[in-house]
Amino acid sequence: MNVIEVKGLKKSYGQVHAVRGVDLSIPAGEIFALLGPNGAGKTTTVEILEGFRSRDAGQISILGFDPQTQGHAARQWRDRIGIVLQSAADAGDLTVIETVEHFRGYYSKPRKTDEVIAAVGLEDKTGALIRNLSGGQRRRLDVALGIIGSPELLFLDEPTTGFDPEARRAFWALIEQLRGDGTTILLTTHYLDEAEALADRVAVINNGLIVEVSTPAELGGRATAKALISWRDGSQVKMEESDNPTSVVSRLTTQFGGEIPELSVTRPSLEDIYLKMIGGVHEQDS
Amino acid sequence: MNKIPSALNLGIRRGGLEIRQFARQRESVVFTLLFPVILLAIFGSVFKDTIAPGVTFSQYFVAGMIASGLVNTGFQALAITIPMERDVGGLKRLRGTPMPASSYFIGKAILIAVSMIIQIALLFGFGLLFFGVEMPTELSKWITFTWLVLLGSACSTALGIAFSIVPKSGRGASAVVSPIVIILQFFSGVFFVFTQLPTWMQQLAAIFPLKWLTQGMRSVFLPDSFAAQEVAKSWETGRTFLILLLWLVIGIFFSVRKFKWDRD
Numbered sequence: 001m002n003v004i005e006v007k008g009l010k011k012s013y014g015q016v017h018a019v020r021g022v023d024l025s026i027p028a029g030e031i032f033a034l035l036g037p038n039g040a041g042k043t044t045t046v047e048i049l050e051g052f053r054s055r056d057a058g059q060i061s062i063l064g065f066d067p068q069t070q071g072h073a074a075r076q077w078r079d080r081i082g083i084v085l086q087s088a089a090d091a092g093d094l095t096v097i098e099t100v101e102h103f104r105g106y107y108s109k110p111r112k113t114d115e116v117i118a119a120v121g122l123e124d125k126t127g128a129l130i131r132n133l134s135g136g137q138r139r140r141l142d143v144a145l146g147i148i149g150s151p152e153l154l155f156l157d158e159p160t161t162g163f164d165p166e167a168r169r170a171f172w173a174l175i176e177q178l179r180g181d182g183t184t185i186l187l188t189t190h191y192l193d194e195a196e197a198l199a200d201r202v203a204v205i206n207n208g209l210i211v212e213v214s215t216p217a218e219l220g221g222r223a224t225a226k227a228l229i230s231w232r233d234g235s236q237v238k239m240e241e242s243d244n245p246t247s248v249v250s251r252l253t254t255q256f257g258g259e260i261p262e263l264s265v266t267r268p269s270l271e272d273i274y275l276k277m278i279g280g281v282h283e284q285d286s
Numbered sequence: 287m288n289k290i291p292s293a294l295n296l297g298i299r300r301g302g303l304e305i306r307q308f309a310r311q312r313e314s315v316v317f318t319l320l321f322p323v324i325l326l327a328i329f330g331s332v333f334k335d336t337i338a339p340g341v342t343f344s345q346y347f348v349a350g351m352i353a354s355g356l357v358n359t360g361f362q363a364l365a366i367t368i369p370m371e372r373d374v375g376g377l378k379r380l381r382g383t384p385m386p387a388s389s390y391f392i393g394k395a396i397l398i399a400v401s402m403i404i405q406i407a408l409l410f411g412f413g414l415l416f417f418g419v420e421m422p423t424e425l426s427k428w429i430t431f432t433w434l435v436l437l438g439s440a441c442s443t444a445l446g447i448a449f450s451i452v453p454k455s456g457r458g459a460s461a462v463v464s465p466i467v468i469i470l471q472f473f474s475g476v477f478f479v480f481t482q483l484p485t486w487m488q489q490l491a492a493i494f495p496l497k498w499l500t501q502g503m504r505s506v507f508l509p510d511s512f513a514a515q516e517v518a519k520s521w522e523t524g525r526t527f528l529i530l531l532l533w534l535v536i537g538i539f540f541s542v543r544k545f546k547w548d549r550d
Contacts, residue, residue, distance in 0.1 A: 050382060052548060075384040079290050083382035090376025093310040094303070102303050106385045108290045129310075145379070 001064070003028050003153050003184040004049065009058035011044050018044040020208035022058070028152070031175070031185045033199035033216075035192070037278050041208040042188055043157075049186070050083055050155055063153060079108050082151030084142050086158050092131030096122055099130060100144050107149030119177065120144045121170055136167040143171075147178065154178065156187045160194060172197055192271040206278045220273035232261040296385050297392025304397035318359065319404050322351040323412045329477070330417040337479055338512055344417040348409065349503035350476035353438070355405050357467055357496050360398045360442025365449040365463040370456030372549060381547040391541060395443045402439050422506055430523065431506045437530045438499045444537025445495075451546050470496050481517060488517060495533045498526040 004026035011019040019041040026032045036042040047053045049060065051067035051074070060067055065077040091099055100117055104110040117126055120140040125133060133141065139159065146154055156175075160168045168191075175198050178185065189195055195202050196216040204211040204219070217223050227245040231238055231252060242248045245265045252260045309315060326347060333343035371377050380390060413419030422428060453459035471477060473491040480488065480500070491497040504512065505521035513521050 052378070052381065075290050075386060078382065078384040081382075083379075085375060085378060085382070089374040090371060090379065091307065093307045098303075098306070102299065103383065105291060105299050106296065106383045108384075149384070 001028075002026055002061075003030075003063055004032075004186065005059075005061040006049070007059045009045065009048065009060065010056045011041075011048060011053070012056055017208055019048070019055075022205070022208070022210055024203065024210070024213075026184060026186065028184050029179070029182050030200045031179055031187060031198050033187045033189060033195040033202040034205060035189065035195055035202055035274060036205035040205045040278070042205050045205065046155060046157060046186065046188055050081075051078075079149060080152045082146040082149055082154040084146035084154070084156050084159055086161075089138070093129065095127050095129055096133070096141055096144075097126040099141065100148055103145045104148050109150055110148050111150045113148070116144045116148050119147070119174060121174075136163050139163065140171070140174075143174065147183075150181075151183065153184045153186070156185060158189060159187070160189070160191065168194070192269070192274055196270045204274060204277050211277050216270055219270060220277055222268055222270065222273045225268050225273075228266050229264070230266075231263045237262070290384055293386045293388045294392065296389035298396065300385075300389050300393025301396025301400075304393045305400055308397060308401070318363070318401065319408060321358065322355045322405055322409050326351055326409060326413060326417060338508075338515060341508055341512060342418065344413065344419055345507055346479065346504070347477075348413050348419050349507045350471075350474075350500050351409060352406060352435075353474075353496060353499035353503045354467075354471050354476045355409070356402060356435070356438040356442045356499060357470070359401050359405065360439060361446040361449065362463055362467045364394060364398070364443065364446025365453065366456075366459040368447065368450035369453045369459040372450075372546060373456040377547040387542065387545060391443075391447055394447060395440060398443045398446075399436075399439050402435060406435070419507075427506045430502065433527070434499065434502045434506070434530075437527070437534065438495070438502075441495055441530050441534040441537060444534055444541055446537075447545065448537045448540035451540070451544050455549075470494055473497070474500050476500055481515060495530055498522075498529045502526045 002025045004024055006022060006024040009019055009022040009024075010017075022041070022045055024032075034042055034046065044053065048055050049062060049067055051069075054068060063077065063080055065073065067077075069077055094102075096117065097113065101113050104113055114123075117123055120143050122137060122140055122144065125137060130138065130141065139161075143156075143159065146156070159175075160171050163171060172194070175185065175187075185198075187195070187199060199216055201213060202216050202219055203213045212219060214220075224243075226241040226243055229240045229242060229245050229248050229252075240248055249260070249263070249265065252263070326344065329347050330344040333347075336342050337346055368377075410419075410421070414421070422431070449463065450459075453462045470491070473483070473487045474480070474494065474497040475483065475491070476496070480491075480497070483491075488497075501516065501522065504516075505523060513519065516522070
């Protein structure tokens with residue numbers, strides 16, 4: 001059974017049709033990235049799946065539960081999921097360890113506090129007040145609180161916004177570790193390299209509809225797109241598009257009798273494909 | 287598989303956490319806990335007269351200060367701080383966990399109760415030492431006092447949580463909530479002798495719980511002979527209990543039904 005199963009999800013705000021019929025199937029253990037520009041319906045979709053918003057139409061099953069479930073069943077459901085929201089700046093007067101330890105008490109089968117703190121790389125900050133953490137450290141605490149209940153499904157909303165490149169790499173390693181534990185992850189992100197590095201599959205959402213679901217390598221026909229070969233011939237930079245770049249390189253090797261000056265072979269990046277799919281609309285801010 | 291912790295268990299844990307967070311905001315701790323004492327000092331120094339044979343204004347004012355302390359600490363503090371917690375995303379985060387809303391409410395109630403006990407102890411201490419405030423000697427008055435504090439505290443907590451849905455943001459909350467509380471204090475006979483207020487003010491105040499809490503506290507701290515000087519010529523203890531209970535139910539109803547975890 002799929003961890004996330006969504007059929008015909010719709011949601012409008014007055015005249016604005018934010019989500020116009022979204023289908024999603026995400027099996028257990030998969031890291032699934034939802035990409036889309038602001039206003040595409042990404043946040044609305046995720047917040048409906050998280051149980052924060054109601055829907056107008058559609059069937060949803062998250063670990064076998066409807067996210068609108070109330071009462072004790074809702075608690076049992078939330079016991080099995082983890083949510084890392086976009087921004088939270090609460091509990092500044094508590095220390096890292098106090099907060100993680102407190103949230104640990106909410107769950108029936110939590111991870112160990114010190115293991116989680118170590119996993120997010122905050123071992124040196126256990127006694128620090130949250131107000132004194134840097135933005136990246138706060139974000140890692142957010143993740144710690146999201147995974148302390150050993151969730152089967154983790155929602156990660158723009159997890160690395162504002163990270164420096166090194167912190168981002170460390171964060172990716174943490175997500176890989178969760179993958180190893182079998183956690184299913186639904187990731188939304190603005191960063192295409194992040195989706196490429198982490199996701200098994202990506203979905204592109206635009207104007208409230210899923211445009212395509214595919215692996216990052218195959219999205220938008222990327223795997224079969226022509227490669228661009230460029231090199232220098234005397235004073236000129238030459239370029240050639242080809243389905244068979246290897247044979248082009250081989251031909252050039254013979255032509256130059258060895259090293260080809262300034263050779264590069266590139267395929268369209270995920271970002272190129274993505275921008276083409278969403279019609280060039282791409283905003284970084286939220 | 288282990289069971290999810292009970293709502294009460296988590297509520298008690300939340301109470302501990304709330305107290306810890308509160309205790310770390312030093313300025314706020316000192317001001318909140320000493321505010322009634324400061325007011326007693328000011329009013330006790332200004333009004334030296336007796337308002338009835340054997341009843342000093344300080345004695346009258348202690349009753350009003352405990353009652354309005356319940357409103358300040360519960361209703362006012364919660365109706366301002368909950369929107370702030372909501373603004374920074376703290377409530378939404380909690381919403382995403384298996385912790386039930388009732389645990390969050392229990393945690394707040396524990397914080398308010400503990401804060402009230404400390405305030406009352408300070409007020410009694412300073413009142414006895416510096417302002418000649420006399421403590422009741424009959425057991426029945428202490429019983430009345432105990433249920434008034436418990437019920438008043440619960441009522442104030444529930445109404446504060448319920449009213450937290452009104453301010454749109456944490457920044458604007460104080461501007462919405464504080465005037466309501468101050469006006470209510472003037473109308474309810476906290477700062478002035480209630481019977482000297484205009485009739486329309488008395489009638490308006492009688493709708494809200496603060497008037498009844500204040501009157502109830504007077505029944506504890508003033509001699510029974512003073513009851514004849516109340517509007518109804520009696521302490522109206524039974525009616526006070528019922529009105530506070532009614533407001534408690536209203537507060538819980540709106541807290542449970544309408545509580546807002548998220549800004550939009």
